[in-house]
Amino acid sequence: RGERRYSEIHLAIEGISEKMLAQTLRDLEGDGLVLRTSYPVVPPHVVYSLTPLGEECAAHVATLLRWIETHVSDLRNARASYGFNDQM
Numbered sequence: 409r410g411e412r413r414y415s416e417i418h419l420a421i422e423g424i425s426e427k428m429l430a431q432t433l434r435d436l437e438g439d440g441l442v443l444r445t446s447y448p449v450v451p452p453h454v455v456y457s458l459t460p461l462g463e464e465c466a467a468h469v470a471t472l473l474r475w476i477e478t479h480v481s482d483l484r485n486a487r488a489s490y491g492f493n494d495q496m
Contacts, residue, residue: 411445411455441465 412420418429433456436442441462447453458466476483 409458411457413453413455417456436462
């Protein structure tokens, strides 16, 4: 929620490269999920925030994540019974 600077987003997402984050933010902006606001100051100040559509999408993703967390052992058991040896 709220506005976040690029550096804040980068620190919050473990393991993402700067190139991939920049591309993802551009894609999300193009999809109408993220708003990029550039303030005309020196040095440049750019922030990102969710659009109303992005807020709605985030709520659905949060619900899915809660479901996955609740069922992670079921998912692991299913993968093991199928023959996958990798960890989720």
